[in-house]
Amino acid sequence: MILFQNVSKEYPKTGFALRDVSFxxxxxxxxxxxxxxxxxxTTLVKLITMEERPSAGTVRVSGFSSDRIKRREIPYLRRRLGVVFQDFRLLKNRTARENVAFSMEVIGTPREQIGLAVPRTLAAVGLASKADHLPAELSGGEQQRVAIARALVNEPFVLLADEPTGNLDERVSKDILRVCKDINLRGMAVLFVTHDRSLLDDHVGARVIELDSGALVSDTEAGDS
Ligand SMILES: Nc1ncnc2c1ncn2[C@@H]1O[C@H](COP(=O)(O)OP(=O)(O)O)[C@@H](O)[C@H]1O
Ligand SMILES: [Mg+2]
Structure with missing residues (x-):
């Protein structure tokens, strides 16, 4: 589904952000x-969304390869990915429901289908009762739930969450991680990025990929942690 084969990423000004990463x-x-x-x-996430291309090695995502993908194919790759960021990135003048519906509208989903999927997805993130609230009327944790619902509503094969708890306090961070875990229990792959190792404490046994200075220093699945 996502395969990194000896991937390096060198930026012109800052040098290597990733070195020979495989997973x-x-x-x-x-x-x-x-x-x-x-x-x-974040560079690793951008290589998955193909916002960046590797300097060496190959990234494969759901049938697409960084070696071969054409610029015009990237929107189709992105539709297969759900992405969530630290800063939520919601549309301020649209309600929770409208924010989630928007990502279906832009790809031309029929209205009836949107009408079914949006409430179901908001309920899946625990936000059914706040569907008509604007982002400013929601807490940070609630706004992130809307962003997660928006990422999920088109049924991607993976949720990519880059520091989704970076703006949230400890209790709410744990809630958001729980939401992501529940989504995974429903069968979706999740790549949960966080610098905050304390979040991992409640999830002993989960797979952890650790990066340091661009190198993959451990992958618990590979048994070398
Ligand atoms: N667009 C960019 N141009 C140049 N250097 C970058 C760019 N993005 C990231 N970097 C550099 O790559 C390294 C890794 O950054 P990043 O992937 O954002 O790390 P993290 O998300 O783990 O904090 C850093 O040294 C950063 O300065
Ligand atoms: Mg980052």
Whole structure:
């Protein structure tokens, strides 16, 4: 589903953000990606969305390959991915329901289908009762739930969450991680990026990929942690 084969990413000004990183995320798997600020976590996410291309090695995502994908094919890849960021990125003048519906509207989903999927997805993230609220009327944790619902509503094969709890306090962070875990229990792969190792404490046994200075220093699945 997501395969990194000896992937390096060198930026012209700052040098190597990733060095020779290899891992495989299978269908339905949950993985934490952790490591200090500057370790290369966001670069790894951008290589999956193909916002960046590797300097060496190959990234394969759901049948697409960084070696062969054409610029015009990237929107089709992106439709297969659900992405969530630290800063929520909601449309301020649209309600929770409208924010989630928007990502279906832009790909031309029939109205009836939107009408069914949006309430179901808001309920899945625990936000059914706040569907008509604007982002400003929601807490940070609630706004992130809307962003997660928006990422999920088109049924991607993986949820990519890049520091989704970076703006949230400890209790709410744990709630958001729980939401992501529940989504994974329904069968969706999740790549949960966080520099905050304390979040992993409640999830002993989960797969953890650790980056440091662009190198993959451990992958618990590979048994070398
Ligand atoms: N667009 C960019 N141009 C140049 N250097 C970058 C760019 N994005 C990230 N970097 C550099 O790559 C390294 C890894 O950054 P990043 O992937 O954002 O790490 P993390 O998300 O783990 O904090 C850092 O040294 C950063 O300065
Ligand atoms: Mg980052």
């Amino acid at each position: 495989h995320l299978r269908r339905g798997e949950f993985v934490f990606v952790t490591g200090p600020s500057g370790a290369g976590k």
